[in-house]
Each structure stands twice: as structure tokens, then as C-alpha cells.
Amino acid sequence: MSDHQEIETKFEVDAEFNLPGLGDLPGCAAVTLSDVQLLGATYYDAPGLPLAAHGVTLRRRTGGTDEGWHLKLPVSAGVRRELGEPLTPAADGPPRRLLDLAAHRLRGARPEPVATLTTRRSVRRLLDGDGRTLAEIADDSVVGTTGPDAPAVSWREVEVELGTGSAELLAAVGERLLTAGARPAASASKLARVLGDPRPEPDRWPKDSTAAGVVLPALRRHYEKLVTNDPLVRLRGADAVHQMRVSARRSRALLRAYSSLFDPAAARQVADELRWLGRALAPARDAEVMRARIAHRVAALPGPPPGAEALAAELDAELAERERDAYAVADEVLAGDRYRELLDRLDALIADPPLTPRGRAKARPELARAVADSWKRVERAEKRAKRADTQDAADTARHDVRKAAKRARYAADAASGALGKPARRLAKLAKRVQTALGDQQDGVVARDELTAIAGHRADSPNGFALGLLTGTEYVEIERARTHYLEVRRPKRARKLVAKMKR
Template identity: 45%
Template sequence: MPERHLEIEQKYDAGADFVLPDLGGLPGAESAADPEVVELHASYFDTPDLRLAAHGITLRRRRGGADAGWHLKMPAGPDSRQELRAPLGRPRVVPARLAGLVAAYTRGAPLDPVATLETRRTVVRLYGADGAMLAEVADDQVTGRDARGSADGQAQRWREIEVELGDGPADLLKAAGKRLRKAGARRAKSSSKLGRLLGDAIVPSEAARARAVCKGRLVAAIDNGKGPATTGDAVMAYLAAQVEAVVRFDPKARLAEDDAVHRMRVAVRRIRSALKAYRPVLDEERTEPLEPELKWLAAVLGEVRDCEVLRMRFKDRLDGASPNWLDDLAHQERTAYRRLNASLKEPRYFALLDELDRLVAEPPLAEAAARKARKELPELVTRSWNRMGRAYASIAIAEDAEVARHETRKAAKRARYAAELAMPVLGVAAKRVAKDAKRIQEVLGGYQDGVIAMEFLKAAAARTRNPAEAFDLGVLYGWERCAAETARDRLSVTWSQTLGPAF
């Protein structure tokens, strides 16, 4: 597992005559160390069309300084990036683990050197009263060269100041920036040295441009009064956001970050639900082939998620205890993660991502897509709600009530996501429908989670030879059975409290 580091920093452009101001008196800072000079040599890697840079991602191999090695930086929020590190290794061979983390962007394209940077860095570190390193201010003299085959290799030179937060408070970063600007520095136009060097060569992908267009059309139609939003505008804006979420959570899921698999899976489910609930808006010839592939990906993610849910559920029940049988669950979760990571390397997965990009870049809109959203969406949301209602009614008469409950839960998810899609257009009315459908989904989800937990505990009890452990498993089984039955019995009350669509 690569070493991780959350980098919070701000960059400033500075002229050749810029003088670094006195940094004393910044919030929490008691002292500043003497300046330290280091020479840094970095090679940046990307695909030939600079896919990583287009998404604000940098991958480099750097020599010099205390953190020499491979560095992968991915956006994590305003002024922050998640940095993952690996040892220096071989100069032109990207560590497999880091290459895997950006595979959703590269999709099999080679990672080659695209730029080299040589930096003479003068570092001043700020310390608090307790000796903690609060921030690091780096004055960088940079020489950069475009290393792509078609580039002329002409050197570019510039100076920039970086302020990276350590253990200091957020207002230290703000105060340092204010002092630097007062001394003549300017907030940098680019968030990375690579971005500054390659400039206009870094362009958003066709899919990224299409996502921005989808969102822009809907916002313009609703917020800026530039005409009524069409149903196609609403559907494509929603699909574009979910496709973006799948790719964004891909590296987080590979790293087993908290809730990442769940959120990636939800994005996949939302795409599936939208394609089903809004069939009249989309060309089925284009969308139907996506269904088995999305179902496959959801299942791979679901295997991990089921283990995560059980682990969290038992952790709450056990109140800190860690019995031996829990090791079996930990092993299952590790195995599921291995299968997930293997699946996310398959050409099948990359082909699905390509088709999802194409879905957004070349919207497969049917005739209904041109109709006014405010008129068409209520009917489509109501149709999903009614489908859920029929599924719920079938529970009482079904030969297999378990299957009927499962189908009702799936229908509740579809109704919820159909209403969520319509919320930007229909507002509060759609929000209420989504909320009601979510309540039904969660009650049935609580029941299903209890059933799955019971099955695991029953299997664990059958394997154990320890009477005390068997007794504890029996107690847990009883708890889970009570929880499942309570959720099941709450369903009718929850249903009676829903109002249904009222558009």
C-alpha cells in the first residue's frame, strides 16, 4: 500500500525581484527555522494526450529532498490533494500500484515522461510553541521542459512560492497568503507546476466537456431563465454527474477508503435506475447493452460492500470485542477487495467506462427528450412510484414473500433515484417523493441486512468447536433476528406514512 499524505497548500507567482517577507507572528507560529536549500529533479509521467493533467492529477518521479520517490497527487478538495508515495525504483517504470490507481483515467494507455522540472528550493519551516511543524514555505526557482516527442524541449523558467500546511491551523495558510500578496506575490494561475509548463496542451476530454455542457444547459434553463429545460437536459445532466462519480471514486475504492466502494456502487445503481426509469427519453438500442455491464460492476462492488456492512454491524454489536470467528469475515472482505481490484483492471471495465463516456458525449436521446421537463418528468416519476406500489402490494399475496420484499426494495431505489433526477426541475415535490421512497428502501434494507447477518452467523456457528463462541454467536443471531423482524413489521407503518407523488 503506497504511503499516503494529505497535502494542503497554496501557490503564488513571484517575480525575480520578489523578497520573501518576514514570516514571524503568523497564527500559532512561534519560530522560523533557518532557510534550507535543496535541489529537486522531477520527471512527470502521463498519457500522450495528458489525461491525468486534464483531471488535475500529477504523477512524478523526483530525486532530491527528504521525500524522494514517486508521487501521485489527486484532487481532494479546495487547496488540497491526496498524495501517495512509492520508493524511487526504476526511472521509467511507474510503480504498478500507482499506475493502477489512475487506471480509470488511462484505460490501458501508456504512461511516459511528458515533462522534466529542475527546482532550486529554499525552504523556511514555521514551528509552534510545542515544536510542531506548522507550515513549510518554499521559494522555488523552476526550470521546466516539455519532454513529449513533438515538443522542442525549450526551457521555461519561473519563480513560485508554495505554502504547505503542516500541523498549523487553517487561518495560518490564509494569513501567510495575505502577507505574501502584500509583498508582491500573486495567487498562481495554475495549481501545479506541470499545469503551468504545459498550459494549453492540457485540454479536457470530450467526455469532460460533454459533462460540463450537460450541467450548463440544465443550470441555464432553470436558474438563468434561458428557456424551459427539456427532459433530455435533466436526464443527461444526472447521468453525467453519476458517470463522473464512478471515475472519481474508482481510485478511492482501490485504496479501500472509508465509504468509497459504497459511493461508487450507488453511482452505478443510479445510472442503471435512470436508464430504466427514463427509457422513453433514451434510445434503447444504445442503452440496453450497458445494463449487463453495469449489473456486473455493481455485483463486484456489492461483494465488498456486503462484507463492509457486516463488519460495521458486528462491530457495533460486539462493543470492542474481537472474537476469532470475526477473522473469517475479515478474510472474506480482503478476498472481495482482491477480486474487485482484479476486475477494475479488466478490459471489460475499461470498455464500460468508454461506453459511459460515449453515453454522455453522444447522448442517445429519443423523441421524448425534446419535451418540456416540467411536463414530462412528473409522469415518469409517478410511473416509477406506481411500480414500487405494485411491488409492495405483491408482498401480501406472493408465494415467496422474501422475493417480493427484495423486488420492492429494488423498486423503491428506482423510484428514489427517478425522483432525485427530477429534483432540479420539480423542486420540493420531487424531493418529497425521493424522501418517501428512501424511507421504504431503508426499512427493507434494514430487514435484508439482518437476514444476511443471520446467514453469516449461522454458518459461523456451524464451523466453530468452541461452546462459548457458539453461545455468543447464538446471542448475536437472536439480536439480528429481532432487528430483522422489527424492520419487516415496520414496513406497513412506513408505507402508510408515505403520500406518493403530488405534482
């Protein structure tokens, strides 16, 4: 499967538009012009256009240099990730691999053709002194239709796609085109122009001044981030499984912290399923983190000591296998009905929320009460940690403090627009507590992992290096415990909570 990032800007131009000269732009040594290409593209989507509504395109292209099936996923403004499979007969439908990567939007629906485009294209390439393509400027004359009986629309546009050039070059080409009479494209893609820029159904939310009106936009952001990371996890994207778990945790934290705003049964069901998802993805993330942590620790050992490099290779191979197995489980989870039903339930809860009277009440008092209750959970967890009679019990209890601090942080973050500086400052304080205790927990997990490894490698020639690694984790745990005591500041937190409730 081909995979590359597409960075481009699009411009509308009139039929008589003439492309300006571009050969004098910085870094450009030559400009080449291709023969005219005739491209055909059939775009696929499900009923309701869930792909197009979220900026995802699935197409079958013929002609040109990149014939095949393509899936484009939005990354950011003007940036998309394009994945491709070889051309197969249209009757066979889109390849299964691409359908799996679009499943987060399709939700089990079968995509069918929704638009056909024919493009007459000429391409200018800006080359550097070594013959590398800095940027491609495609001059396209397009005819599009949504079906054999639908009227056709036609237009001309210019696409500038960045190659090895810089963002400054992309901007310079754009300025040159605008000066020559081009206009920024009103639609994000050719398909959007044919379909009319479809958008998701609007959410049915109460006024911004209500408690739910403040919390729901935050829930929607976390939901969209969760869904956006779905295909990236399947593609083994860097940090994707972590970001997906964070989005699930944040969504669950808001449903729990602000449970009084929603129908209890509906909110609890979705929150419980979000916990299930987070736990299902945890082994992949844990293996990823442990593998990177041990590699970093080995590299930082002075010397390096005898056996360090051999130990690093052994542990990396073992953890890499664990990571592969964990990702295989994650793939099964994301392909399953339970996960798809979770997305449907969470989307429905956000779009048309089952609110209680408190959800429709004025924002400030309801939000302040919820954030205060979340911080009380932190204080209760800290008291349990102080009563622990062993270090292991205290470590376990502090892990509960960390989880409570996360919920308080997320609750305060979501309410900061209504509660102002006290909520923002409490969120920062909670984050410091969470980070310090997270460092401690990471150290505890790594220490226990290394201790277990040492247990079944008693006769290993690399035992000295393994002992050094384990000792390093003991030091890191103590450092994190001390840091936690420095950042917790309970009196400061109580003052911030009191200010929010005024």
C-alpha cells in the first residue's frame, strides 16, 4: 500500500487564466511541463455522505501516473494523508484495506459511487538543482456529476502540491497565482464542489450559557480526536494509540465528572464502554512505552557497561514481539461490533444529549460544583495514600490520586471558559500532580518489569547491565515521589475551588 502526506493549496481560475512564470522563485532551477493527462475518478461514500462530511475521500482513479484506489484522510488545514492500493475492476468495489481504514466513518455501511469526475490536467514541476521536485502545479479542467441523470458541473482550478520544497515556496507560488488573477478555492476538494460541501448534521445543543452548553463542545472535540486517531492506530502511527486512549479517557472523565447533566443510565453506559476501550488499547501503549523507555535507559548508561548492548537487543526483540501481539489485539477491537456501537452511542449522546434539568441550568454554579467535587476525589485519594502502611500500598494509592487528578484536570479544562482563571489554574495544578505521579507509576511499572526479567535471566551474562537499569528506575521513582510532594499544594487548590464557587 502506498502512503504519503499531501500538502497542497487550491485556487479557482477563469477559463482564460494564464499561469504566470515561476522559474525565478527561490531554489527553482528549472520548470518542466508534462503532456496533457486525461483522468477519470469515481468517488465512493455511504448514505448520508459520512466520508465527505468529514473531509475523507475514497476514489478509484484511472489515467495519469497514479492510477489506483485512493483514500485521503484529513490531517490539518491543507494537509491530507493519501493511501493507495493498485487498480482493480470497479465491479470488485474498494479494497478491503482501505475500507478498514475508513471504517471509523462508514460504521459498517457499504460505500457506493456518489460522483464521477473527468479531469484534463497539465502539470508543471518546479525542480531544484539536483532535479528533485520542489512543487507540482496542476492546471485542471474538470467536469463532474453525481449520476447519469444529474446535471454536470464544470470548472477550472489550479492545485499546488508541495514536494521537497519549503512552506515558504508553497506560499510564494500561491502569491504569484493570486497576483495573476487566481482566487482561493471555495471548496476543499473537487468532490466537495460537486456534492456541495456536505457537513455533518448539526448537534442539538442548549444555549452556551447552560452547563451542558459548555461541556458538550469539549466532549465533541475529544470524540472527533478519538475517531480521527482510529485509522492512525491501524497504520501504527507514532503516538496514535496514546492519543486515542487520551481522547477516550477525557471523554469518560467528562461524562463522570458532569454526570448530573445527563441521563444517568445513558451516560454511565457510554462511560463504561469508554473504559473498556481504554483498557483494550492499553497493552499496545504499554509495550510501546516500555520499549522506548528501556532503549533510552540503556543508551544513557555510562560506559556503556559490559553486556549493555546485548541486553538492549534482547529486550527490544522481546518487547517488539509483545508490541506486535498487542497491536493485533487492538486491530481486532477496532474491527469489532462493540467498538462500532460505542462510537454510535457516544456520537448520538453528544449530538442529541439526554439532558437533566441541571444540564439546562445556568453554567457557572453547576460547573463549579462539578469541578469542586472532582477535586474532593483527589483529596480523598490523597488521604488514603497517607494511611497506607507499606510503600507498595502507598504507590497503589497514589496511582488512584493520579487518576483522580486527571478527572479534575479534564473537568476544569472543559469549564475554564465559564469559570475563568481559577479553573485554568486548577487544571494546571492538577496536571502537575498527574505528571509527577505518572512519572512515579511509569517507574514502578518499569522496575517491576525489569525485576521480572531478571528473575528468569538469573544466569544471564548481561546481569550487571540489567541491575543498573533496575537501579535507575528506583532512583527515578524516588525523584518522582519527591516532585509530587513539591507540586501538590493542597491549600492553593482549595483557594481556587473556593473562587470558582463564588
